[in-house]
Amino acid sequence: MNLDKYKTGRFKPLQARGKERVRVILAAALNEFKSKGVEGVTTNDIAKAANIPIGSLYRYYPNKDAIINALVELYSNDISQLFLEIGQHPYLGGLSWDEVLLLLVESWLDYSRLNGPFDFLYAVRATPRLYQQNMYAWQNLRNSFCKVIKNRCPSLTVRQQEVCFSLTLAAAEMGIQEQGNRDRGPLPYQEAVGIVARYMLNICGHNHATPTNA
Numbered sequence: 001m002n003l004d005k006y007k008t009g010r011f012k013p014l015q016a017r018g019k020e021r022v023r024v025i026l027a028a029a030l031n032e033f034k035s036k037g038v039e040g041v042t043t044n045d046i047a048k049a050a051n052i053p054i055g056s057l058y059r060y061y062p063n064k065d066a067i068i069n070a071l072v073e074l075y076s077n078d079i080s081q082l083f084l085e086i087g088q089h090p091y092l093g094g095l096s097w098d099e100v101l102l103l104l105v106e107s108w109l110d111y112s113r114l115n116g117p118f119d120f121l122y123a124v125r126a127t128p129r130l131y132q133q134n135m136y137a138w139q140n141l142r143n144s145f146c147k148v149i150k151n152r153c154p155s156l157t158v159r160q161q162e163v164c165f166s167l168t169l170a171a172a173e174m175g176i177q178e179q180g181n182r183d184r185g186p187l188p189y190q191e192a193v194g195i196v197a198r199y200m201l202n203i204c205g206h207n208h209a210t211p212t213n214a
Helices: 016-036 043-050 054-060 064-087 097-115 119-126 128-133 135-152 158-178 188-204
Strands: none
Touching: 016 043, 016 054, 016 064, 043 054, 043 064, 064 097, 064 128, 064 135, 097 135, 097 158, 097 188, 119 128, 128 135, 135 158, 158 188
């Protein structure tokens, strides 16, 4: 996760010191959420982990929700960019649905491996209040994913795109939970991707497509 994008709940810091302070706050919050869960962390915990006065934290973020929102937005933007890059690959149209969907999921998992488990994100999604606050970030993630599959199969309805995204999201979550057990051969998340691929094959009636410029 690129914490140097300086998302804040109050204003965008312009000075190097302010940018570094925001980066430290977000990094400390991320670690606290990973180890204690979203509900188990307070702004005082984050300030202590960041080794800054609580007043300095409030200068950038009025509350814990604002910090969560910043992290979710950064995560969403990063994964969305990965999806868009996959969608622009010149050989995408020659791949099977299994290959396309596995490429999307594996890019998601690689990001998670590099940045650590994002269990707190799923806790956010499971909490109506937090999910509502972060609706735009989740929509951004969904839209970038749907752009890839729509490009391969222009006839997809909005409903079919939503089903594919939801099923693929579930497969990605399975893969994140299975990390560290990759020496057992094929993993359940890979089987789940295969199920989604069969769903797409049944809808589109073909396994390969020439991408459009949409």
